[in-house]
Structure formats: C-alpha cells, structure tokens
Amino acid sequence: MRRVLTADRMRAAERSAESHHGMPSSLLMENAGRELAEVAHALGGPEARFVVVCGPGNNGGDGLVAARFLLARGRRVTLVLVGPSEKRTSGFQRNLLALGPSGLEPQALGALEAPRPGDVVVDALFGTGLTRAPTGEFAEAIQHLRRWREAGAKVVAADLPSGLHTDSAEPFEPCVEADITVSFGFLKPGQVLEPGASLCGDVRCVDIGLPAQAVEEREGQELLFVEEADARGAIAPRRSDTHKGTYGHVLVVAGSPGKSGAAALSALGALRGGAGLVTVATRAAVVESVLGHAPEVMGWPLESPGPLGLADLEPLLAAAEGKDVLVVGPGIPRGEETATLLGELLSRIEAPAVLDADALNAVSTDLSILRRAKGPLVLTPHPGEMSRLAGVSTKALQKERVKVARDFARTHGVTLVLKGARTLIAHAEGTVYVNPTGNPGMSTGGTGDVLSGVVGALLAQGLKLPEAAWTAVFAHGLSGDLMVARRGMMGLIATDVAKGLCQVWTRWDR
Ligand SMILES: NC(=O)C1=CN([C@@H]2O[C@H](COP(=O)(O)OP(=O)(O)OC[C@H]3O[C@@H](n4cnc5c(N)ncnc54)[C@H](O)[C@@H]3O)[C@@H](O)[C@H]2O)[C@@H](O)CC1
Numbered sequence: 001m002r003r004v005l006t007a008d009r010m011r012a013a014e015r016s017a018e019s020h021h022g023m024p025s026s027l028l029m030e031n032a033g034r035e036l037a038e039v040a041h042a043l044g045g046p047e048a049r050f051v052v053v054c055g056p057g058n059n060g061g062d063g064l065v066a067a068r069f070l071l072a073r074g075r076r077v078t079l080v081l082v083g084p085s086e087k088r089t090s091g092f093q094r095n096l097l098a099l100g101p102s103g104l105e106p107q108a109l110g111a112l113e114a115p116r117p118g119d120v121v122v123d124a125l126f127g128t129g130l131t132r133a134p135t136g137e138f139a140e141a142i143q144h145l146r147r148w149r150e151a152g153a154k155v156v157a158a159d160l161p162s163g164l165h166t167d168s169a170e171p172f173e174p175c176v177e178a179d180i181t182v183s184f185g186f187l188k189p190g191q192v193l194e195p196g197a198s199l200c201g202d203v204r205c206v207d208i209g210l211p212a213q214a215v216e217e218r219e220g221q222e223l224l225f226v227e228e229a230d231a232r233g234a235i236a237p238r239r240s241d242t243h244k245g246t247y248g249h250v251l252v253v254a255g256s257p258g259k260s261g262a263a264a265l266s267a268l269g270a271l272r273g274g275a276g277l278v279t280v281a282t283r284a285a286v287v288e289s290v291l292g293h294a295p296e297v298m299g300w301p302l303e304s305p306g307p308l309g310l311a312d313l314e315p316l317l318a319a320a321e322g323k324d325v326l327v328v329g330p331g332i333p334r335g336e337e338t339a340t341l342l343g344e345l346l347s348r349i350e351a352p353a354v355l356d357a358d359a360l361n362a363v364s365t366d367l368s369i370l371r372r373a374k375g376p377l378v379l380t381p382h383p384g385e386m387s388r389l390a391g392v393s394t395k396a397l398q399k400e401r402v403k404v405a406r407d408f409a410r411t412h413g414v415t416l417v418l419k420g421a422r423t424l425i426a427h428a429e430g431t432v433y434v435n436p437t438g439n440p441g442m443s444t445g446g447t448g449d450v451l452s453g454v455v456g457a458l459l460a461q462g463l464k465l466p467e468a469a470w471t472a473v474f475a476h477g478l479s480g481d482l483m484v485a486r487r488g489m490m491g492l493i494a495t496d497v498a499k500g501l502c503q504v505w506t507r508w509d510r
C-alpha cells in the first residue's frame, strides 16, 4: 500500500522533516532533483536534448537540480525560466546559483528551437503549490509543452503535470500532459484519481529521504493506493488438507424473469472467485436458466411471484441458514416491499452481506436498513446508485468521490465500493483505498454482477473487511486488464471478466 498525501500534508511533512528529523528542505530538493534527472536521463537516447522548464517555486528548484545532474552526466541541456524573479523561493535561488559555474544560460521560450522526437522536456513549472489556473507566461509555457509532446518529445513532470490540482485531481486550463510523473516522497491524490491520473502518464514515486515519521497520522483521513503485492498477499495459498467447506458457501439472491443472466454472472464471479459452494436464490421460473450457465451452482427457488417482498422473508431466512455470505441485488425484481424485506432480512442475519444493483436502490429509500443490519455490509454502487444513496447529483459526486465515499461509509458503518475509473473502497473507519486496475473495456453490462460475486467469494473464504473488498476489486480489474489483451476493449464482456480471474489466480499462484 502506498500512502497518498494532500498538498498541505506534504508541506507539513517537509516542515517536520526539517525541524524534528534533521532532514533539511534543501537536501529533500537535492534528492528530488537527482531522482528527476535519473528518470529523464533514462528516457533520452544518446542524442537527446533536455529542455528543463522551471517555474519560480520549489518545483522549479527541483528542475534546476535536475538540470545540474543532467549536465554532470554530459547531457545537452536547455534551461527555460518562467515567471517573475521576485517570486523565486530560496531553494530556487540557491540552485540557480549552483548552476552558475556550468555557464548554462537560460533561454527565452519564444526563441527556443522546438524539441524534436526523442528529446526530453522536464516540466518543473508548478507542483503542489498550484492553487489557481495558470495564466500569462505560465499558460503560454504549458501550451508549448503540450505542443512539443504532440510533436513527439517526451515530457517528464516534476511531482505533478503543471496545471493539475494536487488534491482534487482536476486539471486547470491549460494543463501539461506527461509521459512520466516523478512523484516526490509520497503519492498525491491528483496522481491516483481521475482525471488527473490520465494526465500523469506513468507515475514513479521516488524516495527523497522524507522520513515516514515526519508525516502526521490522520485517523480516518488516510488515502491508500493498492498495489498488486497487497492484493496477492491478502489471499493465502491453499493448504492441501482442506475441502469445499473451508472456502465457504455463498448465497446469491439475484435474478428475475428477463434478468437471470445477472444472477448467473454474480454466481460465476463467486465460483471463479474461489467460493467452495454457491447457491442462487431466485424466482422459481428462472432457476433452471441460471443453472444452465453453470452446473456448479445450486438453485433455491423462491415460489412467490412478482417483486421481492415480505412473502420472501421466511424462504430467504431458510436459504441463508448455514451460508457464510449473502450477495443480494443483481437483477432482483424490486417493488414496494423490497426495502422492508431487505431491512428484515439483514437485521436477522449475522453473515456479511454484499449489496448491489437494485438492492442498493431499495436501500436508498430507507438508509436506516444499514445501521440495523446485524452483520457487516459491503455496498457496491456505480455512480448512479451512489448518487441516489448519498442524495447528491452525479456531477457533484464525481468532483468529490473520496469525500462522498468516506462520509457515507462512516455515517452508515459500512464498507463502500464506489465503482468507476479508479474504484474507491471506503471503510467504515474512514480509510479510503484507491484501486488502480481495470479499463474502459469493462464498461459493459454484467461486470458489476461479477464483482459482487467475487467480493462474496473472498468474504466466504475468510478474508476480513476491508481487505476482502479491495482485494476483490483489484483482482476483478486485473482480470479485465489481462482479458483486454485478448478480446480488445470493444470485445470484452462480463463472462470474460469472470473467466479472466483464472489468469489472475495463476499469475498469483493461488
Ligand atoms: N513538500 C516536500 O517535501 C518537498 C517539495 N518539493 C517541491 O516543492 C514543490 C512545491 O513547491 P512550492 O510550494 O514552492 O510551490 P510550486 O513550486 O508548486 O508553485 C510555486 C508558487 O506558485 C504560486 N502559484 C500557484 N498557482 C499559481 C498560478 N496559477 N500562477 C502563478 N503562480 C501560482 C504559489 O504561490 C506557489 O507557491 C513540490 O511540488 C515539489 O516539487 C521538493 O523540493 C522536495 C520536498
């Protein structure tokens, strides 16, 4: 897991490093600039020209250090300084002075011969200090960087592509687009959340000697970036003296006439997710068609007709007996009594439950269902469902995904999986996890049903929350990433994502 820090936490950490940990800012800048130069150096071929574009703040200071190291490596460097000299920070000035003996003269942007394909541009205009839209000569410099990249030069951003807001992950207009972003010390929200993540290119987080102890803990405010080793490590290898009972029994409450596929996909997700046994409770009329998709699934017919309602309570309680997890929602027939039924059901069952699709829409009419639930809950809304749950517009939601997810998880004591590009997993205690896997090929009907089954399967196998949720989300997205290589973004469908889980498990030797 990597910690993701906001701009003010980075500043506080830098201050504390200097005042309490014997790590002066000047040394941090030196380390940052050297790492930046390393990345740029590795990117440029022997003939490459390096154009280092610096703003007047400490981000520019990092650029100056990088220019010095590139020169020391015998590279051809062009330096561009943007912004009024009276805004220059002491770190900037010190490093400009240090460049003196090299004889490197800053060039004016307009007089510059444009970088060519194979050249490397270092963007050190703004980092975490950016607070408003760049204008004037800053905006002009950013436009130059954009054009140079379009013409084939590679752009390496110092800390953040200039123009990107550190915390909101929203770009101002204009904003640099980078091939590589070298993040100093810790990741920043703008690098891991969309749309910022797409502007950063490949994000390399480098150690600049900022002591971890210098970062103040903020309980319930942490943002963590999940890495493959975390997800792989959360799933224990199987011991040989085990049986299907060891891996749990998932009850999937899903499907209705015309939507038996949703139940089948959720059940497939649970099976491919490694559950020992999977039972689907669904309207009697569709049991056979659900089983037709997977002979491994057992059926539990719910005899009453129409939408799920109180008449289904006793049959569902009976179905839930002896089950380790419930997955409720994909393709269920929703009606007036569905929320009441869910409230009753969840208040009597101790096993964890995963709520998806129309179960979420039912719950959004009465959120007290969540607090009344006896067992732990995982909710897996897409943005539309989340906006109904939280009572905010999807537009407002997309601007504050982390905050909305965290607030909801805390207020209602649940684990919330907010789906979308860079799915978030918010735990009841306030920690939010960012998932890096998945791709737009997965924007196709049924992939969410598969995910609900995978979360259920990992819970059934004994993973705790929130690990079960972020591991399932990671594996599901990785499955999509591996399958896209075979199916293409356009051809990928939900059953592929269920099948692709096998590739994830073989890759992880699980
Ligand atoms: N926090 C840390 O631990 C470290 C930070 N370092 C560098 O320091 C950077 C932050 O430096 P600064 O705080 O000096 O800020 P920046 O260098 O990012 O920005 C410079 C200044 O520009 C001003 N500004 C903001 N928006 C503007 C706009 N649209 N037009 C014109 N001016 C604008 C602000 O007053 C800001 O202080 C980091 O991104 C990183 O590159 C590194 O040197 C190493 C250690």
Ligand SMILES: [K+]
Residues within 6 Å of the ligand: 059, 123, 124, 125, 126, 127, 157, 158, 159, 160, 161, 162
């Ligand atoms: K930058």
